[in-house]
Amino acid sequence: MPPAPPNASASRWPDRFRCQVLLDANAVLAAMTYVDLNPVRAKICDTLEESRHTSARKRISEIERHAPAATHALAPVAGVRGFGVMTMTQADYLSLVDFTGRLIRPDKRGAITGPAPSVLARLGYREEQWIGHVQAVRSDFSRAMGAVERMIDKASEIGQRWLRGIATARRLARA
Numbered sequence: 001m002p003p004a005p006p007n008a009s010a011s012r013w014p015d016r017f018r019c020q021v022l023l024d025a026n027a028v029l030a031a032m033t034y035v036d037l038n039p040v041r042a043k044i045c046d047t048l049e050e051s052r053h054t055s056a057r058k059r060i061s062e063i064e065r066h067a068p069a070a071t072h073a074l075a076p077v078a079g080v081r082g083f084g085v086m087t088m089t090q091a092d093y094l095s096l097v098d099f100t101g102r103l104i105r106p107d108k109r110g111a112i113t114g115p116a117p118s119v120l121a122r123l124g125y126r127e128e129q130w131i132g133h134v135q136a137v138r139s140d141f142s143r144a145m146g147a148v149e150r151m152i153d154k155a156s157e158i159g160q161r162w163l164r165g166i167a168t169a170r171r172l173a174r175a
Contacts, residue, residue: 023146023154026123026133031145032093034137037101048098056097059090092119103131129175136172141165148173 022028036056039045048056062069070091088096095117116127125133137145142164144154155163 019143020137020141021144021146021154023144023150026147027145027150029088029096029123030130030133031137033097033100033134036097037134040101048094048101056094059094063090063094088119092117096120100131100134103127126175129172132172132175136165136168140168145169 020031022031032055036048036051036054039051039054040048045051048054049060051057059069071089074088074090074093096119099117099120120127120130123130144151144163145165146154146169148166148169151163151166151169155161155166
């Protein structure tokens, strides 16, 4: 069998990794949650506290060192002024990520008890709708992710009539 060409592994990169335009704050929040839960879903660790190299762990460490940090607002994305992730505290975000991880992996630290975190209602999501949104990050959207109207606008902006994922965005809006 001939040796693989030098760039053979490079050709597999697009299958494993992707770049998506996150068109609104809800898409950013769902993607952040998805990424912060990767080590837990991959069974590298069992809790957010044990996850390494995630923003969730960094936030937890910051709160452990300085308790008032829990009430600090999430910083704007990449420092871009005016494009933050809702009005949400560090504690609200961690509560939402933990809650999401428990629903996606019900074996994580037992069954869910009690109501969803209050931030979920403030965002306008029901439990099943939020979980669907986070789970759709990797598989159901392609080049862009966001609300239906934002996806239609993006398709028009790049000269297309639709983008893969618009049907998912519609389904999630109705859920």
